[in-house]
Amino acid sequence: MLELFSCRNCVQNCGQSLNVGRGIGFCLQHNSVIEKPERTTCKYLQRKDLPRFVVEEAMLEHAAEFALFPALATLDTKEEVKRIYYSEKFSWEHDSYDPVLNAIAQYFKSKPAWAFIQSFSGGLDGRRSLTHAAIIRRYMNHCNTWVSSYRLTLGLIQEVDIDPLFDEQSLVIPPDMKPDEVRVQAHWDVIFCRLSGIQEYGWHAGLQDLMWASDKINGGLTEMNWALLKEEFGKIKKAWTAMIIGHAKHQEMFFSLDADQRDDEDELQSSQ
């Protein structure tokens, strides 16, 4: 399933997944519109569907395969894809305005980055929820430390048991599939993206219980039973929250001046 290696399954393209977000995407790695996200990739791919540390071998192999491309490339035919800068004017003139994509495309114009990211929190809309989880993971990966991401992850955990809802026009519906079938898959795209984000935070922070958070969830995840999983998430999120706060306090980083200063310095350095 090559799609797993496409921009649709990459956190740099926050507003789309295999089942969510029709049409063009936007890549924060290359600051480019992605015309065909299911057929595009690059060597910096970071998968949405699973935590980075359990698919590392595949990602390294993929990076080597696309190493000679400086930016985006086609996934199947391996041809260079030219960068296309986002233009809101163009989108209005061509009747292609997409509010989520338009918001994401403002990322590098908005400072501080963490405040921009936090603005995606708190909604019920499934596509915004996906964007929120993916953009946190992207930020955490770029900063390459837990320090600048603990507040964002705390925010993510508070939403882990909230239902992501999808309007039909947010879904990518293949000709042979029914909207409700895709809606179920889209729902799981968000759940796995959120859970993977929590697990990646666990990896950065060295918190074993968060790194393997999936081991603590019982029937709901195995049975793909959202009602049950929601209940389990609701119970465990308090413990996860306490764990992150306790760890940050122990490391003397909990709302410390040092941590606050590092937030955007880390992001700035990594995007230079």
Next chain:
Amino acid sequence: MSGAPAVTPYYRRDQSDGISPPDLSKTCSYAEHIVKARGKRTQYTSVSTNLTKIRIFGDSNYILISQKTAEDGHGLVEHAELIQTLRQEAQQGEKEVRLHALGALRYATMRCEGLVLWRFNIDGVARKDVITWAQGRVQVYFAKV
């Protein structure tokens, strides 16, 4: 894993010039193959009981010739058996095993997936040539539909 030919037909969508070759040197679990944790190619080839559920590049549809596959000693992990194994790993496994199984369970269910396990003897085939070697050999087990 059954050695007998499958009663249910299994399909694959792939390029018009043939089936993408497996990497016979890359042994891994069913789950690792399905979530592509070890890379794009492994010792398995994915097939499905339902062509409409396959979302993969390629403009040609193929059917697995299960009789020949079984006769030549290759294995077929049928969909039900695959799901059962993945569910067991998702329930009883830990860490990576569990996480891979959870992802795989989702994808395999969605795609009505089964797996062909190739049992070619690759002794004497140089590591760098394994994929090309396999390309020429797996084609006879599929027919265009």
